[in-house]
Amino acid sequence: MLDIKFIRQNPEKVQKAAKDKGIDINVEHVLELDNKARGLDLMVQKLREDRNRVAKNKDIEKGKEIKIRLEKEESALKAVAQELNEWFLKIPNPAKPDVKVGKDESDNEVIRKWGEPKFSAKGGPASGWDFKPLDHLDLGEKLGIIDVKSASKVSGARFAYLKGDAVLLEFALIQFGLETLIKEGFIPIVPPVLVTKETMKALGYMENGGQEDMYHLEIDDLYLVGTAEHSLVPMHKDEILNAKDLPKRYVGFSTAFRREAGSYGKDTKGILRVHQFDKLEMVSFVKQGQDDREHEYLLSLEEKLFKALEIPYQVVKMCTGDLGFPAARKYDLEAWMPGQDKYREVTSVSTVTDFQSRRLNIKYQDGNDKKYVNILNGTAFAIGRTIIAILENYQNEDGSIEVPKVLQKFVGKSVIR
RNA sequence: GGAGGAGUCGCAUAGUUGGUCCAUUGCGGGAGUUUGCUAAAUUCCUGAGCUGAAUAAGCUCGCGUGAGUUCGAAUCUCACCUCCUCCGCCA
Numbered sequence A: 001m002l003d004i005k006f007i008r009q010n011p012e013k014v015q016k017a018a019k020d021k022g023i024d025i026n027v028e029h030v031l032e033l034d035n036k037a038r039g040l041d042l043m044v045q046k047l048r049e050d051r052n053r054v055a056k057n058k059d060i061e062k063g064k065e066i067k068i069r070l071e072k073e074e075s076a077l078k079a080v081a082q083e084l085n086e087w088f089l090k091i092p093n094p095a096k097p098d099v100k101v102g103k104d105e106s107d108n109e110v111i112r113k114w115g116e117p118k119f120s121a122k123g124g125p126a127s128g129w130d131f132k133p134l135d136h137l138d139l140g141e142k143l144g145i146i147d148v149k150s151a152s153k154v155s156g157a158r159f160a161y162l163k164g165d166a167v168l169l170e171f172a173l174i175q176f177g178l179e180t181l182i183k184e185g186f187i188p189i190v191p192p193v194l195v196t197k198e199t200m201k202a203l204g205y206m207e208n209g210g211q212e213d214m215y216h217l218e219i220d221d222l223y224l225v226g227t228a229e230h231s232l233v234p235m236h237k238d239e240i241l242n243a244k245d246l247p248k249r250y251v252g253f254s255t256a257f258r259r260e261a262g263s264y265g266k267d268t269k270g271i272l273r274v275h276q277f278d279k280l281e282m283v284s285f286v287k288q289g290q291d292d293r294e295h296e297y298l299l300s301l302e303e304k305l306f307k308a309l310e311i312p313y314q315v316v317k318m319c320t321g322d323l324g325f326p327a328a329r330k331y332d333l334e335a336w337m338p339g340q341d342k343y344r345e346v347t348s349v350s351t352v353t354d355f356q357s358r359r360l361n362i363k364y365q366d367g368n369d370k371k372y373v374n375i376l377n378g379t380a381f382a383i384g385r386t387i388i389a390i391l392e393n394y395q396n397e398d399g400s401i402e403v404p405k406v407l408q409k410f411v412g413k414s415v416i417r
Numbered sequence B: 001g002g003a004g005g006a007g008u009c010g011c012a013u014a015g016u017u018g019g020u021c022c023a024u025u026g027c028g029g030g031a032g033u034u035u036g037c038u039a040a041a042u043u044c045c046u047g048a049g050c051u052g053a054a055u056a057a058g059c060u061c062g063c064g065u066g067a068g069u070u071c072g073a074a075u076c077u078c079a080c081c082u083c084c085u086c087c088g089c090c091a
Helices: A004-009 A009-021 A026-055 A061-087 A135-142 A148-155 A165-183 A197-203 A229-234 A291-310 A353-359 A383-393 A406-411
Strands: A109-112 A187-189 A194-196 A223-224 A240-242 A248-257 A276-286 A313-317 A329-337 A342-351 A363-366 A367-374 A374-382
Touching: A004 A009, A004 A026, A009 A026, A026 A061, A061 A291, A109 A291, A135 A165, A135 A248, A135 A383, A148 A165, A165 A248, A165 A291, A165 A374, A165 A383, A165 A406, A187 A229, A194 A197, A194 A229, A197 A223, A197 A229, A197 A353, A223 A229, A229 A248, A229 A276, A229 A353, A229 A374, A276 A291, A276 A383, A291 A313, A291 A329, A291 A374, A291 A383, A329 A383, A342 A383, A353 A374, A374 A383
Parallel strands: A187 A248, A240 A363
Antiparallel strands: A109 A313, A194 A223, A248 A276, A276 A374, A313 A329, A329 A342, A342 A374, A363 A367
């Protein structure tokens, strides 16, 4: 949610920002409702003033008269305020000025690359590789560490069993990620994975069809989180943090649940796109105006982790059309995946500025002022996809897998065979 | 699931025969003054908004949430939510 004052003062800016994100809203209509609500509010306040004065004088007759008028105005105000709120919440967070205006992912920009893509079709055997790489599912099945078939019997499509050394890899990634981030001062958290509808709404993910991708438990009206962010960010709902305690950084470990509605037929092979996967997620709460710096910091940590794994990647900066509703800027880190001969998204880091903290009412006390915090979130490891990248990049001709050096002490071996 | 108890302006507290409560006090936080420093003393400010050029003045709302009773509710009624204690069940 934006500051209504900001919308009053910059209606055309807000309108354009929504358009850039491909979201259809009518700012003028919102301002009309706002105007109407303010007029009614003024009248209601005046009547209440009269009422209070009359009550003090114990003028019962006059009080009765005011009461009737007040009830009428109050219900009118309530109706307008409700309609206003409905439209108001549909206004997306504008992108930062440095974000490129674009329609969809085809307009995203690759801003840097790291590492030499192995097994690249372009470089091919010429670059020293004399066998054709397998994809993660072929490797995983050969090694007996990924089982999609059994999962489909038990749970349906887009689920998987990780077995044996894949499980060791998962826990190694978690340990390595935690070790790295705890050194940076992050507080580790295991959060709830079920949250209320109010929480999801407050996060701004129920707008524009966002609820389509979340599992909903009807009897209890609870939602399964799509990422730990969904329960980490609202942890401080309705709180006033101390400026001294900022920045506050958390690293959460949880399972993420996604319906993947609308992605039928896309990435159906293996565990690239599944309904359930585990994830290490970073969330930062920072002071106003410090989100840009924090954004670069979180991105640098993501890069640090993948550099440590020695997996080639590229950093992609999202254009306005690919940002999502609450984000003001977003970077994806795409790891090289030889099985597909392309880079695929493995992490994502966004600043939502004060968009979520307004709805969630998370402030900090800075001197005498109470200000809304800026919130950022980013992936440390999406475990499943990181395992894919490891299997495919570290494969040998015989189908065995070298274990990345930094993970060896956690896996307890240097080769998976 | 059952029985009790409780939810007050960052934290902790006072206030329930309805009417100087537009809510007490302490701590924390902020601004200033004083003492050479550390530290302490002391004054003022410290819920959210609205009208307004205004750091002038005034007003409204706010005591878990939402309804209701009333001329008037933190105080009365109802529903709901959350937390605590005990019992039952269970990883």
